[in-house]
Amino acid sequence: MNEVYEIVFCFSPVYVTKEVIELAHRELPEGFRLATIEKQTPAAEKLALYSRADFLMLFSADPTPDEFAVLNKVKLIQLLSAGYNKFDMASANRMMIPVANNHGNSIAVAESTILLMLALLKKLPVHHETTRRGQWLEHRLMPQLGELAGRTVGLIGMGHVGREVASRVGSFEASVIYYDIRRLSEEDERALCVRYVSLDELFATADIISIHTALTLQTRGLIGRKEFDLMKKTALLVNTSRGEIVNQHELYLRLSERKIAGAALDVFDPEPPSPNDPLLLLDNIILTPHMAGATLDTWARRLRISYKNFQRVANGQEAQFIVNPGFQ
Numbered sequence: 001m002n003e004v005y006e007i008v009f010c011f012s013p014v015y016v017t018k019e020v021i022e023l024a025h026r027e028l029p030e031g032f033r034l035a036t037i038e039k040q041t042p043a044a045e046k047l048a049l050y051s052r053a054d055f056l057m058l059f060s061a062d063p064t065p066d067e068f069a070v071l072n073k074v075k076l077i078q079l080l081s082a083g084y085n086k087f088d089m090a091s092a093n094r095m096m097i098p099v100a101n102n103h104g105n106s107i108a109v110a111e112s113t114i115l116l117m118l119a120l121l122k123k124l125p126v127h128h129e130t131t132r133r134g135q136w137l138e139h140r141l142m143p144q145l146g147e148l149a150g151r152t153v154g155l156i157g158m159g160h161v162g163r164e165v166a167s168r169v170g171s172f173e174a175s176v177i178y179y180d181i182r183r184l185s186e187e188d189e190r191a192l193c194v195r196y197v198s199l200d201e202l203f204a205t206a207d208i209i210s211i212h213t214a215l216t217l218q219t220r221g222l223i224g225r226k227e228f229d230l231m232k233k234t235a236l237l238v239n240t241s242r243g244e245i246v247n248q249h250e251l252y253l254r255l256s257e258r259k260i261a262g263a264a265l266d267v268f269d270p271e272p273p274s275p276n277d278p279l280l281l282l283d284n285i286i287l288t289p290h291m292a293g294a295t296l297d298t299w300a301r302r303l304r305i306s307y308k309n310f311q312r313v314a315n316g317q318e319a320q321f322i323v324n325p326g327f328q
Contacts, residue, residue, distance in 0.1 A: 005054040005314055006073075009036045010046070011080075012060035020299045027303045029311060050074075055310045062087050068095055075313050076100060078306045079323075082161070082293075083242060085215040089324050098327035100309055100319050103160035104302030105293030109212075110164035112292035113240050114172075116264035117153070117208055119286055120236045121146040126283070148172040154206025156222070157213030157241070158184055158194070165210060166192045177202055180213070203230035208238065215242035223247060228254045235260045240292040243269035252279050266292040 009024055021036050028034050035049055039061035050056070050063070051070040059080040063071065068091040071077075077092060077099045084101050092099045119125065123141055130137050153169045155162045155178040166176045176194040178184075179202050189196065203209065209231070213219050223237075224247040231237075237260065239246055248269055254260045256278070264286040265279075271290060279285060309319045 003031070003314075005032050005310065006052055007032055007034045007055045007057055007310060008049050008053040009034060009057040010039060010041075010061040011036070011058070012039045015060055015294075019296060023296075023300055024303055027300065027307060029307050031314065032307070032310065055313070057306055063091070065091060068092070071095055071097060076309060076319050078102065078309055078319075080104070080302045080306060082106070083214065084323050085242065092324055093326060098319055098322050099324045100321045101323045102302050102305050103321065104305050105298045106160040106164045107301070108295045108298045109161045109240050109292045110168055112266065112288075113161075113165050113210055113212075113238055114168050116238050116240070116266070116286060116288075117148060117169075117210070117236070120208075120238070120262045120264050121148060125286055148174050148208075150174065151207040152177060152205060154178065154197075154202040154209045155194075156180075156199070156202065156209065156211045158182075159212065159214075161240075162212040163192060165212060166194050177206060181218075199227075200230060203227050204232075206235065207232065208236045210238040211241040211245055213241060213245065215244055220244050221247055223251075225250050228260065231260050233259060233261065237263040238265075239263070240266040243267040243271060248277075248279060252282070255279075255282050255284050258284075262286075264288075266290055 025034060037046060047070050050067055053074055056074050056077045074097050077097055079101045082101055082103055082105060122145055127137060149172055152175045155165060158178045158180040169176050170193050177197045178194050179197060179199045183196050222245050228250050251263060255263055262284040266288045267290050313319050
């Protein structure tokens with residue numbers, strides 16, 4: 001490959017640290033040049049870089065209409081996130097630019113999901129806070145504590161994250177049921193030891209329900225009054241996907257009335273949640289600030305996936321993980 005291809009990596013510094021930028025330059029494959037710019041870079045400088053770019057790599061820095069207009073050379077827009085619900089896909093389609101998402105955070109999200117399941121079952125925040133304050137609960141909460149072993153975990157969505165969660169849950173000797181609009185092959189179901197069920201059956205039978213589907217028009221508000229009515233009183237809900245998938249008002253009512261046993265949320269609607277949100281005051285909920293996929297290990301994986309995609313396109317192959325219609 002004699003030609004040198006230009007990659008422009010545009011990012012929000014809120015999420016992308018100097019360690020990530022150093023990784024991006026260190027992992028850069030031969031035959032590519034990398035320019036790194038922040039989302040708030042002056043328009044003239046950004047437009048000049050974008051007009052020369054062969055590839056665009058983005059994290060929380062989606063192009064404006066003016067920026068899309070100069071992407072005449074771009075062969076692929078590579079997102080560094082798994083989610084793309086806020087991306088201007090219509091403009092990408094109009095410019096005939098394929099867009100790929102990135103599953104590099106799937107292991108981190110899966111590990112965080114397991115962490116939240118166990119924290120709910122063991123009431124970890126309560127025991128941490130009371131012990132730190134000098135209150136020795138010892139076994140007093142024992143009737144409320146549980147084990148992952150022997151329970152049924154229901155996964156909504158069996159993409160990259162869902163599969164990583166399923167493989168880890170299995171090692172805890174729990175059963176896994178799942179729902180996805182695309183059922184896995186029988187071979188994959190056997191390999192993961194999972195069983196496909198309808199959504200209604202999943203809500204009615206799972207002890208722990210964990211969400212791993214993308215936010216789309218079809219999944220927005222997917223879990224509402226009807227779905228909560230199906231759940232066991234002892235059920236736990238974990239959401240590390242997108243806040244808008246769950247009706248938060250209904251979730252608050254079910255938790256406050258003890259209609260379900262507990263929930264753990266890494267994502268909210270809106271983000272960040274209002275300090276006055278009553279969810280924040282409940283004692284049967286665990287809250288984290290949309291950080292389930294945030295590790296330096298994750299960033300190394302995201303960059304490798306992205307660079308491999310750029311190499312594929314530069315060598316005349318199709319990119320992987322394309323998400324816009326018409327390019328799949």
